[in-house]
Amino acid sequence: MPSNEAPRKIQLVRISHVYYKYTDFPKALEFIHDFGFTEEKRVSDEKIYFRGYGTEPWVLCAIKADKAEFGGVGFVVESEEDLQIASETLPKATKIYELTDAPGGGKGVTFHDPVDGYPMHLVWGQTPSAMLEIPLPHEPFNYPTEKNRPAGKFQRFQKRPAPVHKLGHFGVRTTNFAAAHEFYCKHFNFIASDLIHDKEKVDRTVFYRLDRGDEEVDHHVFFFAEGGTYRVHHSSFETHDFDTQVLGHDWLREKGYKNCWGVGRHVLGSQIFDYWYDPHGFIMEHYVDGDLVTAAEPTHRSMAGPGSLHVWGPELPSDFLTPR
Ligand SMILES: [Fe+2]
Numbered sequence: 001m002p003s004n005e006a007p008r009k010i011q012l013v014r015i016s017h018v019y020y021k022y023t024d025f026p027k028a029l030e031f032i033h034d035f036g037f038t039e040e041k042r043v044s045d046e047k048i049y050f051r052g053y054g055t056e057p058w059v060l061c062a063i064k065a066d067k068a069e070f071g072g073v074g075f076v077v078e079s080e081e082d083l084q085i086a087s088e089t090l091p092k093a094t095k096i097y098e099l100t101d102a103p104g105g106g107k108g109v110t111f112h113d114p115v116d117g118y119p120m121h122l123v124w125g126q127t128p129s130a131m132l133e134i135p136l137p138h139e140p141f142n143y144p145t146e147k148n149r150p151a152g153k154f155q156r157f158q159k160r161p162a163p164v165h166k167l168g169h170f171g172v173r174t175t176n177f178a179a180a181h182e183f184y185c186k187h188f189n190f191i192a193s194d195l196i197h198d199k200e201k202v203d204r205t206v207f208y209r210l211d212r213g214d215e216e217v218d219h220h221v222f223f224f225a226e227g228g229t230y231r232v233h234h235s236s237f238e239t240h241d242f243d244t245q246v247l248g249h250d251w252l253r254e255k256g257y258k259n260c261w262g263v264g265r266h267v268l269g270s271q272i273f274d275y276w277y278d279p280h281g282f283i284m285e286h287y288v289d290g291d292l293v294t295a296a297e298p299t300h301r302s303m304a305g306p307g308s309l310h311v312w313g314p315e316l317p318s319d320f321l322t323p324r
Contacts, residue, residue, distance in 0.1 A: 007085050009189050011078035012210050015167050015221040016123065017059050018235045019071025020282060025064040027279040032062060034255050035276070035284055036161040036239065036248055038132065043101045052164040052237065053132035057104025059167045059237070068280040070232035072110070072119035073170045073222075079124065083109045086122050090187065104129065114183050115176045116230035134163055136240045162239040162248020162286050168271075169221045171233040177204055177226035184208065184222075192299045193219050194268045196308065204304065207268055209293060216292040219269035227322065234275060234283035238290075242272060245288050249274050261320050262286075264313015268300075273310075275320070 022028035025046065033039075037050035037060055046064035051057065063071065077083060080096075087093050090111035099106045106126035110119050139155055140148030149155075174180045181203065184190050190208035197203045207220035225233070239245050249263055260283050262274030271287040278284055302308055309316055 007089050010082045010086050010090075010122070010187055011189050012075040012122075012221075013078050013212070014076050014210070015073065015169065016056050016076050016126075017061065017074040017121075017167060018170060019061045019063065019074075019119075019121075020280075021063045021065035021067065021069040021071050022280055023065065023068050024279060025062070028062055031257065031278045032060065034161050034252055034257070035278075036164045036237075036286070038163075041101075041103045047101070049103050051103070051129065051132075052166050053134055054166040055128040055131055056166055057126055057129045058102060059164065061102070068282075070118065070282065072121055073167075073235070074108075074121040074123050075221075076126070077122045077124050080107065083107060083122060083124050086111060099123065099126070102126075113172075113174075113180070115174055115180045116172070118172065118230065118232070136163070137243060157243055157247060159247060159251065161251050162244050164237040164239060164286075166238050168218060168236045168238045168287060168290065169223065170235045171223040171225070173227035173229070173231050173233055174224045175226070175228070175230055177206075177224070180224055181206055190222065191295060193293060193297070194300045194302065196225075196302055196304050198304060211295045213295050216294055219291040219293055225321075232282070234285050236271075236273075236285035236287050239286045239288055241288055245272060245274055245286050248286055252276055261317050262313060264310045266310055267308055268302075273313075 032050060039048060040051040040058050041049040048062050049058040050060040052059045083096050086109045087096055091114045093111040094109055096107050096109055099108050104126035106123045108121055108123045110121050112119055142149055189211040191211045192206050193209045194207040195203045196205040205225040207223045209217050209220055246263060258277040260275035260277050265272050269290050271290040274286045275283050
């Protein structure tokens, strides 16, 4: 390839998993179970892979460590060539490696965010899993003037954690919005679904979806907002429906975990959200009913303001935008 020619964009297919490192492993594992993950593979007593009930072979890898730390998110790429391009062009990128102990196998490349240095992982060639067969409600909804459930058909729900289906998105606070935005748009098939600017019309927050052409994709898989120091903001996992989500909310509340924000309805992406602090202070979200878009949807721009985050639900907690 001539040196003056920019390499093609790395094609991300979907978001797939996250790594978290914990100091108090037993407490971390208890929360992971109460949040609705399913243990898939115990590599050792210090490294465990968890799955959702979807086809992703794993969605969370928990690692015991001396320091609690976000270990980075993983995206599936379209081809081995994408891994090769990543390895040759991205900051502090590794060579292509085998995911030797991960369920589903595959190959990967790890690189680091050029602004704040956090790791990101690209994977290809994993073997998908069969969906887990767990009981999930599918009853039609009764509206005041449109009754969809037959008479005598009762609803009965199970008190339990909200089973995680998949990883939906993650977000960070970046120390340099403009540099991060330029980097991710240059190297990947991200499209800004929403850009949020300040009073001076300077963009400070972005919600990216993936450009998959006509395929309908989630409104966002990755967001970042500018702030004084880097930190991972949250990882968000999709669960089945509103009842499942609120039953999961009750389960976490009754177990004594600290709620962060929710249940409420977002504006951008329109998910019903429910954010929780895990025992290490990481924010984990359950969401349902998010918007889908295709590549044809234009980028929407709006100004940051109190009404832009949610339309219903508890007041925005003061520590949500600047946690820890
Ligand atoms: Fe979220």
